[in-house]
Amino acid sequence: MRRIIRLFAFFALALLGGRAAAAQRASAHAPLADAEPVRGWTILTDSEPEALAVIRAARAYDIDHLELSHEIVMDLADVRDERTRGLVNRLADSAHAAGIREVVVWDHALYDLDHYPARFRTGPGGTIDLDDPAFWTWLKQDYREMLDLVPDVDGIVLTFIETGARAERQHSRTLASPQEKLAAVVNAVADVVIGERHLNLYARTFAYTHEEYRNIIGAVDRFRPEVRLLMKETPHDFFLTHPNDLFAGTIARPTVIEFDATGEFNGQGQIASTWPEYVLGRAKDLLRRPHVIGYTARTDRYGATRIVGHPAEIDLYALKRVAEDPSVTPARVTDEFITATYGAAALPYVRRAFRNALDVVESSLYTLGTNVANHSRLDYDRYASSYARHVSGKWIDPPVAHVAHGVNRDLHYWRDVIDHIAPARAKEPKGAQWNEVPWVKDSGWVQPGERMDSATLATVMTEKRWGVAKARESLDAIEAGRPTLRPADYSELHALFERTLLTARLHAAVAGAYYGARVASRGPAFRTPFVERTMREGRAAIPVVANEIRTYAYPPPAGGQWNWAGDAETAMKYLDYPLR
Numbered sequence: 001m002r003r004i005i006r007l008f009a010f011f012a013l014a015l016l017g018g019r020a021a022a023a024q025r026a027s028a029h030a031p032l033a034d035a036e037p038v039r040g041w042t043i044l045t046d047s048e049p050e051a052l053a054v055i056r057a058a059r060a061y062d063i064d065h066l067e068l069s070h071e072i073v074m075d076l077a078d079v080r081d082e083r084t085r086g087l088v089n090r091l092a093d094s095a096h097a098a099g100i101r102e103v104v105v106w107d108h109a110l111y112d113l114d115h116y117p118a119r120f121r122t123g124p125g126g127t128i129d130l131d132d133p134a135f136w137t138w139l140k141q142d143y144r145e146m147l148d149l150v151p152d153v154d155g156i157v158l159t160f161i162e163t164g165a166r167a168e169r170q171h172s173r174t175l176a177s178p179q180e181k182l183a184a185v186v187n188a189v190a191d192v193v194i195g196e197r198h199l200n201l202y203a204r205t206f207a208y209t210h211e212e213y214r215n216i217i218g219a220v221d222r223f224r225p226e227v228r229l230l231m232k233e234t235p236h237d238f239f240l241t242h243p244n245d246l247f248a249g250t251i252a253r254p255t256v257i258e259f260d261a262t263g264e265f266n267g268q269g270q271i272a273s274t275w276p277e278y279v280l281g282r283a284k285d286l287l288r289r290p291h292v293i294g295y296t297a298r299t300d301r302y303g304a305t306r307i308v309g310h311p312a313e314i315d316l317y318a319l320k321r322v323a324e325d326p327s328v329t330p331a332r333v334t335d336e337f338i339t340a341t342y343g344a345a346a347l348p349y350v351r352r353a354f355r356n357a358l359d360v361v362e363s364s365l366y367t368l369g370t371n372v373a374n375h376s377r378l379d380y381d382r383y384a385s386s387y388a389r390h391v392s393g394k395w396i397d398p399p400v401a402h403v404a405h406g407v408n409r410d411l412h413y414w415r416d417v418i419d420h421i422a423p424a425r426a427k428e429p430k431g432a433q434w435n436e437v438p439w440v441k442d443s444g445w446v447q448p449g450e451r452m453d454s455a456t457l458a459t460v461m462t463e464k465r466w467g468v469a470k471a472r473e474s475l476d477a478i479e480a481g482r483p484t485l486r487p488a489d490y491s492e493l494h495a496l497f498e499r500t501l502l503t504a505r506l507h508a509a510v511a512g513a514y515y516g517a518r519v520a521s522r523g524p525a526f527r528t529p530f531v532e533r534t535m536r537e538g539r540a541a542i543p544v545v546a547n548e549i550r551t552y553a554y555p556p557p558a559g560g561q562w563n564w565a566g567d568a569e570t571a572m573k574y575l576d577y578p579l580r
Contacts (some may be wrong), residue, residue, distance in 0.1 A: 005209075042066075043300065047557070051072070052091075055098050057309070102154040102155060109189055113127070117138065119134075120138065136184075160186050168182055178215050179222060201227050202228045213247060231248040231258065236390075242395060251291065266365060267365065270560060273307075273357055317337050350485075361496050388418075393414055393417075407464070471497070475498055505545045507543045512539075513574050516534040
């Protein structure tokens, strides 16, 4: 809270006019009107103290839209549970009391099939018969009853794809296309949420494939005109190397952009993610697109991982500042945040530490431009999605990335990277989601079998070691700035950047052992002195770094999705190849 107070004092004068306007329009909670910009945060954790800390901080950020999601409420049906309902209502009341105009809860429709009475599941394979008018009558009454349980909620964020009982797979003779089925569900919900209750409905979209995006757009065209959109900053999921979502802002509906400030795949706040340059790079494009009315940003990844009151709060601050001033620079955001949070004397040291965070994560949790961490966890071999579904080249034409990090080369995502780093098992027809990228196999960019070689190993190790050097540089900067920092701030920053260095070192060690062993497995001709040395050094380093992590005195907060210390045990499995 101390950090929020300092930040608020720093830019209070600049916000005076905005505050007055906000006070006039937010005298009582209500759904945001069409002309009102959306400045939102999304809380995932069901820890009430953590959520309340975020809500208390919202006033300094002019937040007028709060989403309650994931562990709090993933489906509106969750509010039938007394504990969930109580938490939602208390948080909504607290948010409104803190001046947040609109509180919305998450929902996914359709739910699992067994949520719906058997009398409606008369289609082939027990699917719902969407042609039965009684089903739609029942569905609407279900929503009325659920909304009655959370009377202070101002709207719904409705994910209508990748749901339990996927609407497009249900039975209908009259709804001929997947788009019509999806739209029928959204419009039925909208009839209650918008038509009867006069709340806001945000249809949340994302897709795994280009074809799914076409289906979604076709469905959106059929929505009631009042339905708004919520679209991720990136296609499909939140990867640092993905392009900005191509469709966001191109559809003639009010659209809110969803940002992941806590790094689901990028460290989850447990290692340094202080990268306003990354946030502004996306926001300056997305927030100025036609039809975009604002943003919402995730503030935690479960448990006690909130970034409010954490160095990564700079990413929330970056969004706030670019919404106020589209011309604001990363340097200005960095200097303002650090000066307000840590003091002017600490600025040169903390700034030097912060500026390496993006490079370190992109060279440790990523390999040659593609993410190889399973929701931030160390998982090179088993997580097949890293080699097809999550590859950024899926969304880029031509699929080429410039990899810096000491490599400084343009690399073809598939031919130069995935063909080599993907284990042979992941290249098999059912080894990964190759049906989502059929042109990759058709083009011959990814060949079957083991293709890891010494040249790729050398490139990977160049990147990993470069990341270690940058992580050490950041930690050195914090240590040099110790005399300028308050003891509590120094302890927090030192632990954060020390964990970041340990993470980078662990990834470098595992990469050497794992990729080196895969090259060596191809036979004597591949076991060059470089390959043998790299494999040997990696195997020697793994237990050393793993033990440092196991015994580390300042682990990250508990309860997050990524068990940071658990990577030490995972790393030990990479001492032997093939993995068992």
